[in-house]
Amino acid sequence: KQEVTQIPAALSVPEGENLVLNCSFTDSAIYNLQWFRQDPGKGLTSLLLIQSSQREQTSGRLNASLDKSSGRSTLYIAASQPGDSATYLCAVRGDSSYKLIFGSGTRLLVRP
């Protein structure tokens, strides 16, 4: 059974800092991995989608990497801003599976 873990559960950093959020999964047979952002009381916004054949994806200040063999993905946020404060979730789509398995998220606070 696929399990997705995100560490740390919460993170507080000063503005301008570069940071890394971690996501690990137990079954390396995945089709893709997706990173989301969720603001309080809001839905999930897709940030990056990495297919199993890819090693990384970039969008602006965000860079996500994928290492299937070790069951890990990282989300790198460069030059963090207070507006980046939110909960970040990763989710994996398994082999021949219709559903995404979600991690419990990392709650990020970027202090001005």
Added chain:
Amino acid sequence: IAGITQAPTSQILAAGRRMTLRCTQDMRHNAMYWYRQDLGLGLRLIHYSNTAGTTGKGEVPDGYSVSRANTDDFPLTLASAVPSQTSVYFCASSKTSGSVGELFFGEGSRLTVL
């Protein structure tokens, strides 16, 4: 703006009442999903639909039903609500139910069952 629309945004409901949460997407996505999000339990899949006319059960389907009469709409019905169904419900869609599809979410429906 293209996307997923959910209604109602929030609702307080007496136990035993019937409730339908509505979800409409205008992206012509094949697959649609209903998730519930609970503190400490994360997001859990309730039901899904790979294409119009077909539905399937997710992790926590008991007490819920869905229908998919057309591509755009995917309502979730609670036949007789119970307090444990108090949650935030999210509808999502993807272009394909296969390996490639990126998942997009609605803004959620907050349901309180008293």
